[in-house]
Amino acid sequence: MLLYAFCGDAVMIVEEQVELSEVFMAHRSQLRWAALKILGNPERAEDVVQDAYLKVSEAAAVFHVKQPVAYLFQMVRNLAIDHHRRISFELNLFEGEDDGLHVPSPIGMPEATVIGRQHLKLVAKAISELPERTRRAFELHRLEGQTHRAIAAELAISTSLVNILIHEAIDHCRAALQSA
Numbered sequence: 001m002l003l004y005a006f007c008g009d010a011v012m013i014v015e016e017q018v019e020l021s022e023v024f025m026a027h028r029s030q031l032r033w034a035a036l037k038i039l040g041n042p043e044r045a046e047d048v049v050q051d052a053y054l055k056v057s058e059a060a061a062v063f064h065v066k067q068p069v070a071y072l073f074q075m076v077r078n079l080a081i082d083h084h085r086r087i088s089f090e091l092n093l094f095e096g097e098d099d100g101l102h103v104p105s106p107i108g109m110p111e112a113t114v115i116g117r118q119h120l121k122l123v124a125k126a127i128s129e130l131p132e133r134t135r136r137a138f139e140l141h142r143l144e145g146q147t148h149r150a151i152a153a154e155l156a157i158s159t160s161l162v163n164i165l166i167h168e169a170i171d172h173c174r175a176a177l178q179s180a
Helices: 015-026 028-039 042-059 068-093 110-129 132-143 148-155 159-179
Strands: 004-007 010-013
Touching (some): 015 068, 028 042, 042 068, 132 148
16 A cells, blocks of 8 residues: 655655554564563563554654564564663662661661760770870871871881880770770
8 A cells, every 4th residue: 555745845655654564563472472582571571562663653654664574573672672771770770669678777776876975985085094195196096097107207206106006095995995
């Protein structure tokens, strides 16, 4: 069946639109089966076949298809692969709704907050009990992030002594926490 479309001064013969749609409908179950083999889900395969039909109905008037069956199978295959990739990407990007139910809160429980504050007070008390040079070496290293060499220069001691002082301070704080 020949259809004529008038576009300005040109006349297009739109014979393939009817034929391509007819070929599509004649092979619809095989096209669905091809999509199903790629996707593994009948509903998604049906969506792909419907998308393919929409593309066929839109594109058939634009160009001539020499091998309509091969064209349709390739179109369904490409759409199914694209659909599969998109689903895989979304599954990796978004977690399931139930996955967030058992994630601990970053704020913590009230008991943990109280225990943390108690530990902080114990550590602060332990640091205040340290000799001045040991306390200062510890504070420069842990709180201000200075290197052993910079601490040694500031306190006019060797870097190995800085290391010893920092370890003494850590051991003292650890002992204060363990005794509580």
